[in-house]
Structures are given as structure tokens and as C-alpha cells.
Amino acid sequence: MARPSDSDTNLPFPILIGDIGGTNARFALLVDAFAEPRSFPIVKTADFANIDEALQRSILDTTSVQPRSAILALAGPIEGDEVPLTNCPWVVRPRDMIGKLGFEDVVLVNDFEAQALAIASLSDTDREKIGGGGERPAASRAVLGPGTGLGVAGLVHARHAWFPVPGEGGHVDMGPRTERDYQIWPFLEPIEGRISAEQLLCGRGIMNIYRAVSAADGDDPVLATPADVTARALAQEDRAAIETIALFSTYLGRVAGDIAMIFMAKGGVYLAGGISQKILPALRGPEFRAAFEDKAPHTALLRSIPTYVVTHPVAALVGLAAFARMPERFGVATEGRRWKR
Known part of the structure; x- marks a missing residue:
């Protein structure tokens, strides 16, 4: 699974966007660049052993439109292929998401990067x-x-x-x-x-x-x-x-x-x-x-x-959606934070 250069910023739709905190995780699906995000019920992180289980049961099993890409905002630094969350036991493993959940492309960003993206769009x-x-x-x-x-x-x-x-x-x-x-x-x-x-x-x-x-x-x-x-x-x-x-x-x-x-x-x-x-x-x-x-x-x-x-109740998702639709509008560095099939 290669990691592309930062210049290759467009992700294939549909794109799942997610803001994952210590207690709650919020997700929405962008079918294309023009559609409004389709929100899913809030996920309690304590209800699932790991993020893959939460995504499978709460998102993928509930929609006929399967996402090809994911952009996830996480609380904490993003380093390496295993990213532990600060305030919950989940560990995000993008390679496993691609191998087990069917994603073609996964991008991880810091949670406050998503908040910063949002304030350009509110x-x-x-x-x-x-x-x-x-x-x-x-x-x-x-x-x-x-x-x-x-x-x-x-x-x-x-x-x-x-x-x-x-x-x-x-x-x-x-x-x-x-x-x-x-x-x-x-x-x-x-x-x-x-x-x-x-x-x-x-x-x-x-x-x-x-x-x-x-x-x-x-x-x-x-x-x-x-x-x-x-x-x-x-x-x-x-x-x-x-x-x-x-x-x-x-x-x-x-x-x-x-x-x-x-x-x-x-x-x-x-x-x-x-x-x-x-x-x-x-x-x-x-x-x-x-x-x-x-x-x-x-x-x-x-x-x-x-x-x-x-x-706005889900401002981080607004920011992620804006980036997903028009990545060229934002200078988001994806090197070391993007995984492709």
C-alpha cells in the first residue's frame, strides 16, 4: 500500500468523514462533491472494542452506499501506522481499515486541524x-x-x-x-x-x-x-x-x-x-x-x-467536508498521514 505525494490530494467518493474523541465519535458520508453530508447517529467509543468494529456495525452495515475513502480527525499526534487515541483505548490502524473494511484511501488529521478547517467555512x-x-x-x-x-x-x-x-x-x-x-x-x-x-x-x-x-x-x-x-x-x-x-x-x-x-x-x-x-x-x-x-x-x-x-454542533465535520470537496483550497499536509490500497 503506497503513500502518495501531497500533490495527489483528491480522494475517491463516497467519502466517510469522522471526528473521533475520547467519549464520542461522529461520522457523516459525502456521496459526491455537491451533496450535503449524510450524518449517522453518534457512536459511543466505550460501546465498541475498536474503531473497525464501530465502523462496521454503526456505518458500513447501515448504508447501501459504501464509502471508498475516509478522512478521520483524531485527538493526538499522528505518527506511524498505529495511532492510539488519547482518551480512549482505540488504536487506529489505516492499513487494517483498507484490508478489512474495503476502503481504498484513508487520511488521518489532528482533531484541531479539522476545527481550523471549519473556521474557514462557517x-x-x-x-x-x-x-x-x-x-x-x-x-x-x-x-x-x-x-x-x-x-x-x-x-x-x-x-x-x-x-x-x-x-x-x-x-x-x-x-x-x-x-x-x-x-x-x-x-x-x-x-x-x-x-x-x-x-x-x-x-x-x-x-x-x-x-x-x-x-x-x-x-x-x-x-x-x-x-x-x-x-x-x-x-x-x-x-x-x-x-x-x-x-x-x-x-x-x-x-x-x-x-x-x-x-x-x-x-x-x-x-x-x-x-x-x-x-x-x-x-x-x-x-x-x-x-x-x-x-x-x-x-x-x-x-x-x-x-x-x-x-455549529459538528463543526469539525464541516471542516472535513470542505476539505473533502475541495482539497486544493486547503494546504493540508498528507505525507505520512495518508494510506492507499
Whole structure:
């Protein structure tokens, strides 16, 4: 099975696209370049021993239109012929998919590459603007996604194409700035002596902040899950929960502003993932945007950059579908990440 050069980017239709996370996997089928994606029911990864079984039973056995190709977005680096997923026991083996499931062509990309591809394709109905700033259509963009972890990617426009830039920006250092930060920072849970952005800006990060706020005030934490904290905060029913989500919004704004400067993202910074959608009422408040813009001596620059919350329920599939239809529009490197029969 040869691996073709990057210049050979067109995959044969029908194409199966998939966004595979630690808990859920979402799939859709593109019959041709003009058809709307046909979605399948969400797959719970825990219900299947491996991805091949999940694809066979949940997709291939349920449709008369059999895909010839697959483009799958995975959480984690893609190296070699066996790609383990970060938060579930599945291991993706493209050669086995070709040999056992009948695919002719398989491409693997990083999950936040798919999110970056999506932000080149979203309409105004699929995003909500937070704060000021004006979008520059061909300027660089960035996407952050607080969820199980904190994903970060850039999107750079050059040579009439969009180039996704994946990375591990979610693991940059975070430090205290305000008096309140200095009060709660000693109670945060570090990893090997440091606090990364992901330790604050994900599901477990909500709990880290909540427990630190409670400890700093000498209180016992009574809420047990991120969903509890978020619900009580949005309902204005728990003081510590309210402060937790306000601080979460502030810290997300700080990191988003840093990423905006790194990518010079004058095309906008996008907040993806389930948490961003769930705390949208809080993000509409002053904390997020104020922290985003508070980047002296570049405050004026940050004020000019728009920020958005992605509201499309399956944005990654939108990005993958756009790439599948018009691969020449995107500079997606497939070397070492594409397998052919």
C-alpha cells in the first residue's frame, strides 16, 4: 500500500468523514462533491472494542452506499501506522481499515486541524460574535477549544489556500496576575510543578478553579462535576460557582489574546468545543473580552480582532467536508498521514 505525494490530494467518493474523541465519535458520508453530508447517529467509543468494529456495525452495515475513502480527525499526534487515541483505548490502524473494511484511501488529521478547517467555512449562522473588532477575510485565524483538554490551532492564508497549523498551545504556562489570582493560585493542582492553560481551561479545569476558590475562602466544595458548577453559575445560585465561571472566562480571554498575537489572527479568534457553547451566556459578559484585549502595549491591536463562539454542533465535520470537496483550497499536509490500497 503506497503513500502518495501531497500533490495527489483528491480522494475517491463516497467519502466517510469522522471526528473521533475520547467519549464520542461522529461520522457523516459525502456521496459526491455537491451533496450535503449524510450524518449517522453518534457512536459511543466505550460501546465498541475498536474503531473497525464501530465502523462496521454503526456505518458500513447501515448504508447501501459504501464509502471508498475516509478522512478521520483524531485527538493526538499522528505518527506511524498505529495511532492510539488519547482518551480512549482505540488504536487506529489505516492499513487494517483498507484490508478489512474495503476502503481504498484513508487520511488521518489532528482533531484541531479539522476545527481550523471549519473556521474557514462557517457562516454567520454557525458562530456568535463576542465583543468588537472587524473580520479581515484573508487574514490568519485561530481556534481554541476547551473540552476534555484545551485544543489550539491556527489557520494561515497563503497562495490562495488555507493552511491549518496544529500544535500543543493548550499547554502553555499560566500565571497569576490579579490579587485574587494570587489568593487562589496556591490551591490549584499543578502538573510537575507548573500550571498550564489546560489545567484551568477544560472540564477538569473548571473543577480545579472551583476547588481553589472554595479553599481560598475557607469553604468546603459542595459541587461535584463541571456540569454542576456551570449550571449553578449560570442560574446565579452559588457564589463560588459564579466566580469560577467568571474566572474561567477571564483565563480563556487571556489565552485567546495570547494566541491571537502569536498568529496575528486579524481574521478572528474562534472558541470551539462543548464548554464554550455551554457557557455562552457567561462569555457574553465583560470578563472574556476585557481579558482578551488587556495586552499592553498591543491593546489597540487586540481590540481590532473579532472573537467568536462556534455554535455549529459538528463543526469539525464541516471542516472535513470542505476539505473533502475541495482539497486544493486547503494546504493540508498528507505525507505520512495518508494510506492507499
